Amino acid sequence: MIVTHIIKATRISGAERHILMLLPGLRQQGVDARLLLLVEPDKPMDDMVALAEQSGVPVERMQIHRDLSPLLINRLRKYLKAQQPDVVHTHLIHADTHGIIAAKLAGIPTIITGRHNDDSFRTQGNIRFLNRILWRLTTGGIAISRAIERFMIEVENAPTEKLRVVEYGLTYETATPEQIEDARQRLRHELQLPPEAVILGMAARLVEQKGIPYALDAFAKVYRDYPQAYLVIAGDGELRAQLTDQASELGIRGRTLFLGWRADMIDVMAAYDVFVLPSLWEGFGLVLLEAMSRRLPIIASRVSAIPEVVADGETGLLVPARDVDGLANAMRTLLSDRVLRRHMGMVGEDRLETHFGHARMANATIQVYREFSGLEAENET
Numbered sequence: 001m002i003v004t005h006i007i008k009a010t011r012i013s014g015a016e017r018h019i020l021m022l023l024p025g026l027r028q029q030g031v032d033a034r035l036l037l038l039v040e041p042d043k044p045m046d047d048m049v050a051l052a053e054q055s056g057v058p059v060e061r062m063q064i065h066r067d068l069s070p071l072l073i074n075r076l077r078k079y080l081k082a083q084q085p086d087v088v089h090t091h092l093i094h095a096d097t098h099g100i101i102a103a104k105l106a107g108i109p110t111i112i113t114g115r116h117n118d119d120s121f122r123t124q125g126n127i128r129f130l131n132r133i134l135w136r137l138t139t140g141g142i143a144i145s146r147a148i149e150r151f152m153i154e155v156e157n158a159p160t161e162k163l164r165v166v167e168y169g170l171t172y173e174t175a176t177p178e179q180i181e182d183a184r185q186r187l188r189h190e191l192q193l194p195p196e197a198v199i200l201g202m203a204a205r206l207v208e209q210k211g212i213p214y215a216l217d218a219f220a221k222v223y224r225d226y227p228q229a230y231l232v233i234a235g236d237g238e239l240r241a242q243l244t245d246q247a248s249e250l251g252i253r254g255r256t257l258f259l260g261w262r263a264d265m266i267d268v269m270a271a272y273d274v275f276v277l278p279s280l281w282e283g284f285g286l287v288l289l290e291a292m293s294r295r296l297p298i299i300a301s302r303v304s305a306i307p308e309v310v311a312d313g314e315t316g317l318l319v320p321a322r323d324v325d326g327l328a329n330a331m332r333t334l335l336s337d338r339v340l341r342r343h344m345g346m347v348g349e350d351r352l353e354t355h356f357g358h359a360r361m362a363n364a365t366i367q368v369y370r371e372f373s374g375l376e377a378e379n380e381t
Helices: 013-026 046-054 069-084 093-103 125-137 144-156 176-190 212-225 240-250 265-270 288-293 322-337 338-355 360-372
Strands: 002-008 030-038 058-065 086-092 109-114 140-143 163-166 198-203 227-233 256-260 275-276 298-301 314-321
Touching: 002 013, 002 069, 002 212, 002 288, 013 030, 013 046, 013 288, 013 360, 030 046, 030 093, 030 338, 046 058, 058 069, 058 163, 058 256, 086 360, 093 125, 109 125, 109 360, 125 144, 125 288, 140 144, 144 163, 163 198, 176 298, 198 212, 198 265, 198 288, 198 322, 212 240, 212 322, 227 240, 240 256, 256 275, 265 288, 275 288, 275 322, 288 298, 288 338, 298 322, 314 322
Parallel strands: 002 030, 002 086, 030 058, 086 109, 109 140, 140 163, 198 227, 198 275, 227 256, 275 298, 298 314
Antiparallel strands: none
């Protein structure tokens, strides 16, 4: 079975990281999974290409110059006509719009759309209309969570018989206690923090979706009661200057550290004591699985798919979005109870292994391909 995945990428974020884990898993299971990246002229995504090639995934690039391009649809049609994959699997709005139409015109027998988020722009009338048309052209769709499945049905009128849910899975190596302790010491040394510092940590793009201003407001309510508590934010984005100004205005600049984007993000996370993600919406939250892989208790918003990932009261604490007092109370609970932090972190790692394994994700995706195409995937790579 040959499956061509198409996505427009401008950075390696949740959906892109998912693809970089899914496609090698599919190939290990006998699917000839290939990647076609739609890239902007000034963003060739060399880093994503390199990572795909390192994992043995064939990857090609095609430039996209505007949000809607009949010329791109025609180029994709010719490309797919020449490649003749059994399945085309598109991801995100640009690849859906161009890839689904092109695959239909190329006569590809099975067209799957992967749905990764419930961004508010998808509720706009023109986008809803577009997606309703695209659903008529697809063979089936994969939602990454029950929350996304509901969103697709309610907002886009997606046919329920075409929808299947396959949750994200994580490729990771279990960290030993020694590795975690080493990461803790290295980050505290780098940031010139005391060895006993307790870190509330974040790893996210600094954008509206992630709800970071509410975390700053909440930390400002609690930091005086916990002299060893620090808020560490790894990531970059359009709100960085605004967030640093907010931290200064709140009087927490000395206890709030902005690291910028880090290539060693998983090691940075391993040094945290609590992981915080107060998102306003979240299609899944792959970073939550990464936090669980490092035995971190989680404080997060009770929105979208997050309650499907974080077991409230077991692997972390969930609060309503934008609820500063709720976030502050959750911070107090975990800052004051080291035993609870460790217990939730261990339960989280067990939940990751049980529910969100990488092999499970690949196998479930293959089952969707088989169901909608009628093809088997047997030793084709």
